[in-house]
Amino acid sequence: MASNDLIINADRLVRRIKELAEYGATPEGGVNRIAFSEEDVEARRYVMSLMGHGGLNVRVDPVGNIFGRREGSLADTGTILFGSHIDTVPNGGAYDGVLGVLAALEVAQTLTEGGYRSRHPLEVVVWRDEENGLTGSRGYVGEISAADLDQTGPDGIRLAEQISRVGGETTRINEVAAEKDSITAYLELHVEQGSVLHTEGIDVGVVEGFVGISHYDVTLSGIPNHAGTTPMNRRSNALLSAAELVLAVDRIVKETPGDQVGTVGAFNISPGVPNVIPGEVTLTVELRDLDTDKLAPIWERIHSELEEISRRHGTTFTTELRQSVEGSLTDPNVRGVISEAAARLGLATRAMPSGAGHDAQKLTQICPTGMIFVPSVDGISHSPKEYTDPKDVASGCRVLMDSILAIDQW
Amino acid sequence: MASNDLIINADRLVRRIKELAEYGATPEGGVNRIAFSEEDVEARRYVMSLMGHGGLNVRVDPVGNIFGRREGSLADTGTILFGSHIDTVPNGGAYDGVLGVLAALEVAQTLTEGGYRSRHPLEVVVWRDEENGLTGSRGYVGEISAADLDQTGPDGIRLAEQISRVGGETTRINEVAAEKDSITAYLELHVEQGSVLHTEGIDVGVVEGFVGISHYDVTLSGIPNHAGTTPMNRRSNALLSAAELVLAVDRIVKETPGDQVGTVGAFNISPGVPNVIPGEVTLTVELRDLDTDKLAPIWERIHSELEEISRRHGTTFTTELRQSVEGSLTDPNVRGVISEAAARLGLATRAMPSGAGHDAQKLTQICPTGMIFVPSVDGISHSPKEYTDPKDVASGCRVLMDSILAIDQW
Known part of the structure; x- marks a missing residue:
């Protein structure tokens, strides 16, 4: 040389x-x-x-x-x-x-x-x-x-x-x-x-x-209602479910051995005013790892925890795989x-x-x-x-x- | 008559x-x-x-x-x-x-x-x-x-x-x-x-x-960073703190005896894109009760829990009483x-x-x-x-x- x-x-x-x-x-x-x-x-x-x-x-x-x-x-x-x-x-x-x-x-x-x-x-x-x-x-x-x-x-x-x-x-x-x-x-x-x-x-x-990337769009739905007139035990609050999901994504990704990362980066609530119980939250869950095959099992754990969260809060949800990069x-x-x-x-x-x-x-x-x-x-x-x-x-x-x-x- | x-x-x-x-x-x-x-x-x-x-x-x-x-x-x-x-x-x-x-x-x-x-x-x-x-x-x-x-x-x-x-x-x-x-x-x-x-x-x-109303504006700040290149243990994620706060407001309001209600109704994150760790969340905490004097102690419990949450996640916060109705x-x-x-x-x-x-x-x-x-x-x-x-x-x-x-x- x-x-x-x-x-x-x-x-x-x-x-x-x-x-x-x-x-x-x-x-x-x-x-x-x-x-x-x-x-x-x-x-x-x-x-x-x-x-x-x-x-x-x-x-x-x-x-x-x-x-x-x-x-x-x-x-x-x-x-x-x-x-x-x-x-x-x-x-x-x-x-x-x-x-x-x-x-x-x-x-x-x-x-x-x-x-x-x-x-x-x-x-x-x-x-x-x-x-x-x-x-x-x-x-x-x-x-x-x-x-x-x-x-x-x-x-x-x-x-x-x-x-x-x-x-x-x-x-x-x-x-x-x-x-x-x-x-x-x-x-x-x-x-x-x-x-x-x-x-x-x-x-x-x-x-x-x-890294491979799996990017999911998640929509959580509850019932928007007056924040003053709706008792705490009669609420179907999409934001409570979404908050639990955010923490679950972080916990599950950290618990899994390896260098994978997981992020909720976009997060929008509706109607989004101080005196109305949030009726809908849309958010993204993005998972990345060098080994793309690791991502699906992590998502499955998140998804099954989301089912449990929604049951507990009386909300519903939909998920959609928006982007998948090998x-x-x-x-x-x-x-x-x-x-x-x-x-x-x-x-x-x-x-x-x-x-x-x-x-x-x-x-x-x-x-x-x-x-x-x-x-x-x-x-x-x-x-x-x-x-x-x-x-x-x-x-x-x-x-x-x-x-x-x-x-x-x- | x-x-x-x-x-x-x-x-x-x-x-x-x-x-x-x-x-x-x-x-x-x-x-x-x-x-x-x-x-x-x-x-x-x-x-x-x-x-x-x-x-x-x-x-x-x-x-x-x-x-x-x-x-x-x-x-x-x-x-x-x-x-x-x-x-x-x-x-x-x-x-x-x-x-x-x-x-x-x-x-x-x-x-x-x-x-x-x-x-x-x-x-x-x-x-x-x-x-x-x-x-x-x-x-x-x-x-x-x-x-x-x-x-x-x-x-x-x-x-x-x-x-x-x-x-x-x-x-x-x-x-x-x-x-x-x-x-x-x-x-x-x-x-x-x-x-x-x-x-x-x-x-x-x-x-x-x-009911009396206390409406607080809360800003939680972390560090916005690349969701792909920032390891899980090097993140300062404002959304994690905000999610814990949302759940704490609900829990503390429900734990307090009485008919008071508490709602996080507005919630905005920045920059709010799928591949960036949230650097800032602004949200509202609204508390209502017939007895206005009950609201301050509830807020104090929320505030002290917020201090603990922020310490745990390496984020900072500010709060401001935006509206107070007797x-x-x-x-x-x-x-x-x-x-x-x-x-x-x-x-x-x-x-x-x-x-x-x-x-x-x-x-x-x-x-x-x-x-x-x-x-x-x-x-x-x-x-x-x-x-x-x-x-x-x-x-x-x-x-x-x-x-x-x-x-x-x-």
Whole structure:
């Protein structure tokens, strides 16, 4: 490996993160760069110009993903693909996917400046619209159909129109999916968006996989009635049942051995005024674990406890599985490459699941995939307060480069 | 007493309830007649025309209350006042205050038609704007100041403007309050708006008093964080604390001996999305009892339990007393008159507190006051489904008339 001659320019990388944060900067110090917005379109232009500096040939695929390609010396070999996304949540942070994109560009530029000729073709990718459902990576693995293009987003605009706006050609949507053997490996660097690395003082997380998610909608119904004239023993109060359910979800998830999490995150009551007994509560129960098969038995325990709660309070309920995402694992060889690269650089690592969704989880379906986490200060993400120390930004970029160089020898 | 010669026309009363329900009728079969609305103004005109039929002289006082007066034979004696209100909540029911107003008119018309000459002057009253804070009766007991007139309502219009619209003269607001000794008694007939009479099969409720209300706003704060990346043991979840508080309010109120009620009716969580741990919950705790002094000790128990809950969950909280209404009692002599009148008519009665607020609670401040309840089917009120059986409508009206005739002998 030639990594001793190849030194990333950490200052340049940190400066570019700041520059990219100007596209959609908010008064609170955050970044508002929703996919397909004007700010997003301009930020994509900026990133494409950086690709030129890195010696990359730019193309936009039919779904709107941006690729910057550098050919390798071997014919008929797979591409090493690496990158992330630059769209943000409303008033999000400056690091999120941006770190992975700009670190990928920094790696490509460092290799070009260092005169490194790779064996495999290298491609830096900027995935289209990660935050609103992994649109770009889903397209890349063949999951976006013509019917999906007709769906409208939260802004009421059809996906096909959005994609056309950023240079994608939806009439060629059937050409977007990558050939299954065309990719040697996919690598993504990302901030953890959790507090584990920061709290434990560890430099690098080696992601084992992406958690499966089961998201249920629950509606609890009682009888709305006058809070002054209805005696305590004649009430059918949906909020009492809902409160017991909230506590039951927390208790059951904690009692189950393992790292699964469970959250009631949305919670709406009706009519919701001080002097009326709540007649209806709608809430969400979301369960996550690396092992998707663990989720159903946990839900069954919650459901049977909910039956008991409702009986006790004289309320009724309905439940509906709203979203189900299968968990997926990263590639053991790629994990090994990342761990060894970090060790050579003198960095402490730990294996960990990704509790959040990432484009990398889609890539696991078509190629060996690895993901590198660096610490988020206090675990804060999707917030103007999102921050990762420049030292960790540089470490993550070095691990990414050394991992690519190692895989280039495959 | 001459009650054997005086027979109310129950059919006429029931027909007029239906007629008045046309003013603001909703597609759901309810009534939308918000105080000061066009529908309210027209309904007031209809009621004033009925007052003429009943042989009453009509006047509107500076706050917009309507009075229909019939002089008595005695000089220098107090007036017997009786009535209720005709404004409704949004999409409310046809009975609520309407029954009390139209029954009062039926009594007056029956006395006129029967040639009954009362000793005391009699006045039928239609209180202004009961639903939005007892505006008319508060004015009548001297609680509306010039400053109150400058307050804007939910529709953004100043109270003074609203009152001018219905013929009140706010420049004479200081003339609205009744002289303390000018009223011999106030009587109000109303539907129960609760399920006690209907469930127990009792004809008439004799109201003992009006409950005091303490309404607290509570804010519980934790740390909003990613529901996927934050381990269960690193969460500060405001919803867990709120759920425990909801159950504690219910338990403590039920454990305390007596008829008090306690309700968490409003409940809002933030950010309120499935994949974020709730960072903040705001909710209301409302306590009611006839004996206002009982409420503070109950709140103290709730507050100290809230401290313990917050400690356990690593959350913080603030509380604020938002509204405090003193309980008030009806007059024992008037209660006696009502009970005896009902007994003579062969009706079953029970004494009961009013869990809801009524204009009568304001009148307790200036004169002997009594209130008569008749059953609400299934306890439903403030709803298009609000219904009281014609038999109970007639019984309530007869008890009202016989009580007035008895008090006329004072």
